[in-house]
Amino acid sequence: MYGALDKSFIWAVKYPFDKRSIELLVDLEISLEEILSDRSFLQEANKKLKVILEEGRVPPIINGNPYRSFVIFYLQVLIVKATENSFVERRFIDAYSKFSSSFLLKENEENIKVLAKNLGINVKLYEINGEYYYGVPFYEFIKFTRKLSDKFWKIYYFPVDKGFVLLNKRNIVRLLQEAIRIRLFEIFFSIKATPKKIYSIAQDLIKEVRDIIPRNETQLKRDFITKDHRLYPPCIKYLLNNIDKGLSHSERFTLVTFLNAMGYKKEEIIQLFNLTPDFNEKMTRYQVEHILGLRGGKTRYSIPSCRKIVSYGFCKADDTCRRYSIIHPLKYVFLKKGPRK
Ligand code: SF4
Structure with missing residues (x-):
């Protein structure tokens, strides 16, 4: 059985961008020096980053230590930020938004509602013929689906109730994947400076994955x-x-x-x-x-x-x-x- 703290870390591994996870990170009071003093953190972060950049997916966590995986996520964020490369940043964000939404598909209604709320979307639950539907305010639906190229995301394909667009589980998760992308971009915005040591690690990473970075994206743009x-x-x-x-x-x-x-x-x-x-x-x-x-x-x-x-x-x-x-x-x-x- 997992204790409350373990459960918090498991949540944080699945949804590291979430408000609750960030509070947990603050509570840890762990310094970057401490993390960097253990070379294995850096090695693992780099190894995972290479998979993310080369394959566009977050490698699965098998029997991992959730505390470690969570801390490594933020170490990766710092490294990615220090690359000053928009391709690397976007690839990382896309991979993590898909990674988190794969867990969301397995969550119950309440957890989906909580995560949506923490992402700024007030979801209203509907139970229709024994199935749950997730009501998303109309303007949030437009905001998060306007960039989805699939024609399927037209408002008239969905039932609407008093300003709420009703989505099934698969569709709410897809919409939340977009909200997660935006939240991850915000996390990158909020980082004011990256330590020198991380900068040199980031430059080494860029050299290693140079082949997969499109030529016109080698600068931060x-x-x-x-x-x-x-x-x-x-x-x-x-x-x-x-x-x-x-x-x-x-x-x-x-x-x-x-x-x-x-x-x-x-x-x-x-x-x-x-x-x-x-x-x-x-x-x-x-x-x-x-x-x-x-x-x-x-x-x-x-x-x-x-x-x-x-x-x-x-x-x-x-x-x-x-x-x-x-x-x-x-x-x-x-x-x-x-x-x-
Ligand atoms: S500071 Fe600028 S961007 Fe922020 S809320 Fe005010 S007007 Fe809007």
Whole structure:
């Protein structure tokens, strides 16, 4: 029989991105140094990553230690992030979303409901002729199925009850697989920096799997990069619209980090600030280079989270921000544009 902690780890192995699993990881208070001090963790992480990248599937866990498998998942996430390669990241995410949904197919209704809730989808259970159906709010159905190429995912193929689209088990799991992909992308967004040691491990991995990486994907090239301002969140649009009135330090900082993530070059960003009333090219160049990690300690700063932007006072949340509980400005672009499949 499994104890409560074992069960938590088993859940965490199946659904490592889940809120409960992340809480478990925090409770472990395990440091990266500790993990890296045991070389076997790294060896196992690398071995699994090679299978994931070469075969597009997560290798099965046979008689594994769930604690170990769970920790290794996060070690793999750090390595993948450090590769700075969108192909590697996407392949990892796709493999893990399929891996988790294969377990979901075997879960009972309540567990599916809990996992869906933790992914931000409030599922309503229906029992019809002794079979369970999962009611998904209409807008969530659209959000998670709009990128599925199969014609089958048209709303008129499904029964609808008071704004809920009714799905059978197989279909709710397929929809949740999409939600899991998005959650995994969010986890990657949220990693601010990767330790140097992980970076060199990641580079070794890239060398080993170079043959399977498409030529045009050897650099990090986020699929959601865009210079189309219509896809930017309202806080960023507000900053862009108010450059000519002058921006505070935190506003400038946010705008520079965001535009850089969207593919703007240093010179383009500096030129944008040309519109500010107190424009001083030397000073602007210094500040922009500092934020982009080209000066001083060479720290490359990340875009502030929504929570920070709220505290800075220029969050201008719209319906999309509220409906999807946006926690990071990049997530807004991600939702509007969507990751490439
Ligand atoms: S919720 Fe986030 S993305 Fe939306 S306006 Fe506020 S800070 Fe920007």
